[in-house]
Amino acid sequence: xxxxxxxxxxxxxxxxxxxxxxxxxxxxxxxxxxxxxxxxxxxxxxxxxxxxxxxxxxxxxxxxxxxxxxxxxxxxxxxxxxxxxxxxxxxxxxxxxxxxxxxxxxxxxxxxxxxxxxxxxxxxxxxxxxxxxxxxxxxxxxxxxxxxxxxxxxxxxxxxxxxxxxxxxxxxxxxxxxxxxxxxxxxxxxxxxxxxxxxxxxxxxxxxxxxxxxxxxxxxxxxxxxxxxxxxxxxxxxxxxxxxxxxxxxxxxxxxxxxxxxxxxxxxxxxxxxxxxxxxxxxxxxxx
Amino acid sequence: xxxxxxxxxxxxxxxxxxxxxxxxxxxxxxxxxxxxxxxxxxxxxxxxxxxxxxxxxxxxxxxxxxxxxxxxxxxxxxxxxxxxxxxxxxxxxxxxxxxxxxxxxxxxxxxxxxxxxxxxxxxxxxxxxxxxxxxxxxxxxxxxxxxxxxxxxxxxxxxxxxxxxxxxxxxxxxxxxxxxxxxxxxxxxxxxxxxxxxxxxxxxxxxxxxxxxxxxxxxxxxxxxxxxxxxxxxxxxxxxxxxxxxxxxxxxxxxxxxxxxxxxxxxxxxxxxxxxxxxxxxxxxxxxxxxxxxxxxxxxxxxxxxxxxxxxxxxxxxxxxxxxxxxxxxxxxxxxxxxxxxxxxxxxxxxxxxxxxxxxxxxxxxxxxxxxxxxxxxxxxxxxxxxxxxxxxxxxxxxxxxxxxxxxxxxxxxxxxxx
Numbered sequence: 001x002x003x004x005x006x007x008x009x010x011x012x013x014x015x016x017x018x019x020x021x022x023x024x025x026x027x028x029x030x031x032x033x034x035x036x037x038x039x040x041x042x043x044x045x046x047x048x049x050x051x052x053x054x055x056x057x058x059x060x061x062x063x064x065x066x067x068x069x070x071x072x073x074x075x076x077x078x079x080x081x082x083x084x085x086x087x088x089x090x091x092x093x094x095x096x097x098x099x100x101x102x103x104x105x106x107x108x109x110x111x112x113x114x115x116x117x118x119x120x121x122x123x124x125x126x127x128x129x130x131x132x133x134x135x136x137x138x139x140x141x142x143x144x145x146x147x148x149x150x151x152x153x154x155x156x157x158x159x160x161x162x163x164x165x166x167x168x169x170x171x172x173x174x175x176x177x178x179x180x181x182x183x184x185x186x187x188x189x190x191x192x193x194x195x196x197x198x199x200x201x202x203x204x205x206x207x208x209x210x211x212x213x214x215x216x217x218x219x220x221x222x223x224x225x226x227x228x229x230x231x232x233x234x235x236x237x238x239x240x241x242x243x244x245x246x247x248x249x250x251x252x253x254x255x256x257x258x259x260x261x262x263x264x265x266x267x268x269x270x271x272x273x274x275x276x277x278x279x280x281x282x283x284x285x286x287x288x
Numbered sequence: 289x290x291x292x293x294x295x296x297x298x299x300x301x302x303x304x305x306x307x308x309x310x311x312x313x314x315x316x317x318x319x320x321x322x323x324x325x326x327x328x329x330x331x332x333x334x335x336x337x338x339x340x341x342x343x344x345x346x347x348x349x350x351x352x353x354x355x356x357x358x359x360x361x362x363x364x365x366x367x368x369x370x371x372x373x374x375x376x377x378x379x380x381x382x383x384x385x386x387x388x389x390x391x392x393x394x395x396x397x398x399x400x401x402x403x404x405x406x407x408x409x410x411x412x413x414x415x416x417x418x419x420x421x422x423x424x425x426x427x428x429x430x431x432x433x434x435x436x437x438x439x440x441x442x443x444x445x446x447x448x449x450x451x452x453x454x455x456x457x458x459x460x461x462x463x464x465x466x467x468x469x470x471x472x473x474x475x476x477x478x479x480x481x482x483x484x485x486x487x488x489x490x491x492x493x494x495x496x497x498x499x500x501x502x503x504x505x506x507x508x509x510x511x512x513x514x515x516x517x518x519x520x521x522x523x524x525x526x527x528x529x530x531x532x533x534x535x536x537x538x539x540x541x542x543x544x545x546x547x548x549x550x551x552x553x554x555x556x557x558x559x560x561x562x563x564x565x566x567x568x569x570x571x572x573x574x575x576x577x578x579x580x581x582x583x584x585x586x587x588x589x590x591x592x593x594x595x596x597x598x599x600x601x602x603x604x605x606x607x608x609x610x611x612x613x614x615x616x617x618x619x620x621x622x623x624x625x626x627x628x629x630x631x632x633x634x635x636x637x638x639x640x641x642x643x644x645x646x647x648x649x650x651x652x653x654x655x656x657x658x659x660x661x662x663x664x665x666x667x668x669x670x671x672x673x674x675x676x677x678x679x680x681x682x683x684x685x686x687x688x689x690x691x692x693x694x695x696x697x698x699x700x701x702x703x704x705x706x707x
Binding site for chain 2: 212216222
């Protein structure tokens, strides 16, 4: 066990953490504004990965090049999901919201399997498939891209939510729906915006991930469970909370996988989550 | 004839059934096949049954140019050229359905032997029915080791079990060590943690005392469906094994190969069980990086270079079903041929005589289309003359590189660094 390897472990863990964070940010935004958990978030990720792959397979376009288009496409998809599905169940009970997005998850997985089959598809030698070597250390490009992507997304969302008029309206809509409407804010449009931006964020994540990960109907499930933990750990609705929690989880997983056992690498993650929920139910950075 | 007397009716019916029964025994041999023809693996089930249908077709008709038993004659010679009638039942991958169908095949369809069942779980239940009713059961592709460890008298398996497959890894390395000065000593096992991966790891561990010239220095079990394998790869880098044994499914195979490349982990060889490291999805995803991975396989069309019958049978299969034959259908084909050989030697459709003939089976390798050294059943009903092959991806195509005496391409070893 050399010192270099230890540093490498930390670097790899943090890199993976940013990937989880990138996925979690879109999820926490939707929750923060609307108090709705999007159970189909992993399938949004899958959809954007398929989009990146298909663009690559059809036109040979690198996922990095198509990233803006995928983000816009996912933004529109988010709006559609809001207007066609979520808005209709908002009046209903909490349960109907849960089941609506859960149903969407099942539907999207089945549709993907029906259209694309259960096969694995992968982008070959994309721009971000390489590594950056710094001295003895290896920094995988997809992880570096996730660091840049997640930090930028967090910064941009902060700017949007706390520095612009739209952001003020978003916050108003999330704090008090009725008061916001009385003051002339189109709450409906704010909700739609949250879904659009949340979906666009996961679209960016999907584009970056498709550089390294093969895509198949259940690919979303691989990542999204960790993203839910990141959202809960960081505090529901807290954007920087999701970022910090994602990094903590990534680090814990890699260290536990190395020092304890690969099979048990999720145990410390969920253990930490349980402790946080018991001691500080609102999460690390959440508001009550 | 058209009597209204119930007793008369009964007699007529009885005669009819008796006559049918006689007809069965006189000029046909009824064999029941249990395969999944609907459900998740319907496609593979169909491909496998097709190989059995092809075997029956070859037995029942004249194929004078084909150099395997029963090809030149019509039907089974020792039974007055009786033809084989194959009754195919769909078990849908369900152990319960499999057991029910086995009973139906034996009782209603008067099958004198059963062949099946693709899924080991279904082979387990359906062979139990055959055991109870005293009907021989042969399996050419159900691999779970436990199937032949139940002390059954009527169950025979031509394919190697999961455990014997692990043995090939060691035999291969030992032969390699004999040929080169560059000795391989240390092994790491990386496997997913469902039954398949665990059984493989357990088998490898079980062979360590017998192959004590090797040392198992890392056993890495990971959760199937994991999103990243960084910690697993870093553990391998810390352990520095000469060779890595892999039991992984497609998504993780791609993930591992890519992560190996990222971290420049380059053991002398990566050898995998199951097809994931040589699948078309794998080659498609990795391009040139898919080269040099070794996969233990049962069968390859490259076998044709040493055994012309392989090419003939593969061509017949392709012509009839419009699809290339692969390992599982090839093994099912051989199981059917083995069963036919036993029935012919028994000279009877009496299940007991067929069982005894099966137990005395001794087929030479030139009568098969497999890389095995023959077919001979041990006390448990397991064929102990099986041998696997290793296929290496070279220039993007799978080539058979082991056993060395049958190789179609030269093994590249150690794998070039940086790959």
